[in-house]
Amino acid sequence: MHHSANTKSLSGAGEASVLLFCFMSITLFGDANVDVRGDLFGMLSAHPLSPLLSLHHFDIVDPIFPGKSNAQALEHLFKAANIDQSRMLQKTICYDRSKSFTLSLSWGYAVQIFEGNQLVPDLLPVQRTFRPWKRGRNAFSSHYMFNTKEYPRDPCKRPVTFFLENAVLVMNGVYTAYTRHGFADCLNDKRIQSLEHIRVFSQKLHINVEQVKAPRRQCCDIVSSYNKTLLVASLTLTGTPQLKGLEVWSSLMDKIQLDSLGAQVATEKEYSLLVPEQDTPSSTSIDHIVFGIASNKNSWPNRKEYVKLWWNPTRMRGCVFLDSLPDEQNSPNLTSDLPPVCVSDDTSRFRYTYRGGLRSAIRVARVVLETVALNHTNVRWFVFGDDDTVFFPENLVKTLSKYDHGLWYYIGSNSESYMQNRFFSFNMAFGGAGFAISYPLAKVLARVFDSCIERYPHLYGSDGRISTCLAELGVGLTREPGFHQMDIRGDLVGLLTTHPLNPLVSLHHLDASEPIFPNKTTNKAIRHLFQASSLDPHRLLQQTVCYDRWFSWTISVSWGYAVQVYANNVFLPDVLRARQTFNSWKRGHLLNGVFNFDTWADHPDPCRRPTVFFMDMVGNSADGTTSSYRRLVQENCSVDRASPRSLDEIRVFSRKLDLDIKQLQAPRRQCCDVLPSTNGKVMEIGIRECKEDELIYMHP
Numbered sequence: 278m279h280h281s282a283n284t285k286s287l288s289g290a291g292e293a294s295v296l297l298f299c300f301m302s303i304t305l306f307g308d309a310n311v312d313v314r315g316d317l318f319g320m321l322s323a324h325p326l327s328p329l330l331s332l333h334h335f336d337i338v339d340p341i342f343p344g345k346s347n348a349q350a351l352e353h354l355f356k357a358a359n360i361d362q363s364r365m366l367q368k369t370i371c372y373d374r375s376k377s378f379t380l381s382l383s384w385g386y387a388v389q390i391f392e393g394n395q396l397v398p399d400l401l402p403v404q405r406t407f408r409p410w411k412r413g414r415n416a417f418s419s420h421y422m423f424n425t426k427e428y429p430r431d432p433c434k435r436p437v438t439f440f441l442e443n444a445v446l447v448m449n450g451v452y453t454a455y456t457r458h459g460f461a462d463c464l465n466d467k468r469i470q471s472l473e474h475i476r477v478f479s480q481k482l483h484i485n486v487e488q489v490k491a492p493r494r495q496c497c498d499i500v501s502s503y504n505k506t507l508l509v510a511s512l513t514l515t516g517t518p519q520l521k522g523l524e525v526w527s528s529l530m531d532k533i534q535l536d537s538l539g540a541q542v543a544t545e546k547e548y549s550l551l552v553p554e555q556d557t558p559s560s561t562s563i564d565h566i567v568f569g570i571a572s573n574k575n576s577w578p579n580r581k582e583y584v585k586l587w588w589n590p591t592r593m594r595g596c597v598f599l600d601s602l603p604d605e606q607n608s609p610n611l612t613s614d615l616p617p618v619c620v621s622d623d624t625s626r627f628r629y630t631y632r633g634g635l636r637s638a639i640r641v642a643r644v645v646l647e648t649v650a651l652n653h654t655n656v657r658w659f660v661f662g663d664d665d666t667v668f669f670p671e672n673l674v675k676t677l678s679k680y681d682h683g684l685w686y687y688i689g690s691n692s693e694s695y696m697q698n699r700f701f702s703f704n705m706a707f708g709g710a711g712f713a714i715s716y717p718l719a720k721v722l723a724r725v726f727d728s729c730i731e732r733y734p735h736l737y738g739s740d741g742r743i744s745t746c747l748a749e750l751g752v753g754l755t756r757e758p759g760f761h762q763m764d765i766r767g768d769l770v771g772l773l774t775t776h777p778l779n780p781l782v783s784l785h786h787l788d789a790s791e792p793i794f795p796n797k798t799t800n801k802a803i804r805h806l807f808q809a810s811s812l813d814p815h816r817l818l819q820q821t822v823c824y825d826r827w828f829s830w831t832i833s834v835s836w837g838y839a840v841q842v843y844a845n846n847v848f849l850p851d852v853l854r855a856r857q858t859f860n861s862w863k864r865g866h867l868l869n870g871v872f873n874f875d876t877w878a879d880h881p882d883p884c885r886r887p888t889v890f891f892m893d894m895v896g897n898s899a900d901g902t903t904s905s906y907r908r909l910v911q912e913n914c915s916v917d918r919a920s921p922r923s924l925d926e927i928r929v930f931s932r933k934l935d936l937d938i939k940q941l942q943a944p945r946r947q948c949c950d951v952l953p954s955t956n957g958k959v960m961e962i963g964i965r966e967c968k969e970d971e972l973i974y975m976h977p
Contacts, residue, residue, distance in 0.1 A: 317341055357444040357453060364384045369495045378466060420871075438458055440455060449478075454475070496751065577597065583664065599619070619651075631734075639739070658714070661714075690707065699868075760783050763785045775820055793806065810837065823962065823973070844919075890926070892906050
């Protein structure tokens with residue numbers, strides 16, 4: 278990417294410029310290791326909804342500003358950073374309706390102008406202006422763990438780019454000026470071609486805790502243009518902009534007096550949004566959640582057995598949405614142990630153009646709108662899933678309890694499959710894993726949802742439509758790894774025995790894998806897992822590792838599910854990686870075998886793999902909970918006294934785990950001890966909290 282080094286002063290009269298006002302948003306993924314080479318423009322101009330915390334490897338990338346050395350470019354970047362560091366690289370998008378072009382601002386760095394109206398989700402991926410960190414024929418070297426798109430080789434198809442010229446702190450806010458670099462005499466819109474500068478006005482960004490927790494992208498308005506100057510205005514709202522952000526902007530803009538030299542903006546206090554009075558905060562419970570479950574008349578008769586596993590009809594609210602009632606059913610009130618059935622609205626008026634896809638994706642997407650329209654009272658969260666999504670309600674409640682339900686939250690997780698994320702989005706909550714939307718955000722989303730999905734007939738699925746409309750509202754995904762899409766097949770033991778330090782919230786696609794307990798059907802296996810969940814839900818699948826000094830064994834306890842015993846000492850980081858006992862979701866492409874978590878190949882010789890003991894029973898004891906684990910798979914391997922296969926049973930003793938808010942925010946793995954036992958065929962393990970400076974390591 279080559280640009281000329283043409284620069285002019287911020288105050289130069291008659292220059293083409295743009296002036297902007299924006300609404301705010303931020304998250305906590307602002308550190309960038311920058312393991313790429315070449316031109317960082319694509320990455321820096323698509324920074325996530327997070328404050329910029331750091332950059333790295335500047336000695337092996339191109340200068341981030343054309344015509345400058347690396348040192349000069351960084352010094353130039355700090356002109357803006359020293360004035361409004363919280364706003365650095367924050368991406369803002371606005372549209373010029375009269376001229377039909379799209380403006381994308383990466384504050385303090387660059388502005389891009391695209392011909393025509395560009396959809397917001399198409400502007401958020403990172404343009405691949407950079408090169409891979411390593412060269413060669415490695416199939417994985419040019420693939421990234423974030424959304425990317427091709428940067429056109431033809432300069433005539435690229436956006437027009439303006440780089441930061443200057444930043445000035447003024448009485449009413451901050452002026453930044455951006456100067457055009459590079460010139461392609463091939464634009465259809467000569468008015469864009471004539472622009473030389475863009476001027477941006479914004480209020481200094483003061484971030485509060487709520488804005489860090491629940492970020493929202495700011496908005497901007499192109500105010501006017503004169504000669505070769507484009508003015509854009511951007512205004513930060515204080516208070517709680519989530520409450521009326523969409524409605525407030527037009528009325529606020531009427532009060533802003535602009536002239537050709539700048540903007541006069543009222544104080545933040547004058548334009549603060551009023552926050553409605555809140556009830557006294559109380560702990561979130563299942564009573565505060567409303568569920569929307571997507572199904573259809575063909576799958577519901579079988580899939581309802583999954584819902585029965587977790588649904589509590591006496592305490593839970595929500596609906597299962599079908600396209601029509603099953604043929605054998607004449608009443609929506611099917612059974613008392615299931616949620617009520619609702620028939621979805623007709624969606625034939627919406628276009629669906631994805632070739633080979635299912636237009637039912639529109640109906641499923643509108644489950645969000647129709648669930649909100651049930652008008653339940655005392656709601657804090659709306660939770661959505663498929664008919665084969667198995668929720669663990671106590672852990673769902675505990676996970677959501679660490680978030681402020683009065684803020685705008687979209688909570689879920691990606692797929693386990695790299696290719697699924699690459700194809701659909703790294704920034705989308707996959708619907709089968711389940712996802713949660715806070716009440717105030719869901720109410721706004723429901724109001725605008727139909728108008729939004731009309732712009733996206735070309736998308737494949739329902740979850741893509743939901744995340745896209747949330748992106749238009751300026752809201753990004755808050756990732757919670759306890760939600761599991763389960764885009765894998767085969768034996769799940771490698772995945773389930775290395776669960777992250779978060780409560781297990783959901784499982785999905787259980788029909789596509791082997792039963793998680795041997796010698797059981799899928800339904801009975803999940804029911805068996807719920808026996809452990811009923812006694813200690815927060816501890817379910819939590820991995821604890823300890824070492825047996827006598828035999829030099831390594832023991833990994835995944836509570837309530839399985840215990841793995843390695844016949845040798847294994848470093849802790851290796852035990853925490855998932856053994857690849859499972860298969861990829863799809864075959865064919867090499868990248869289908871790439872996952873979004875740490876894995877290591879299972880040994881081809883079954884006798885050299887860890888011995889797995891599956892949960893047999895669990896019960897309460899005087900001091901806590903006792904769980905018993907037994908071998909259910911017999912390998913044809915030699916066994917001696919020093920082999921873990923000589924054991925018949927492993928008993929695990931623990932106290933019920935009741936996670937508080939601090940433990941949810943900063944989780945720590947617990948420790949375990951191999952206890953003395955009088956029975957050589959039985960190993961006993963005690964789980965406890967680790968001491969403050971205690972390390973989990975192999976004993977010499």
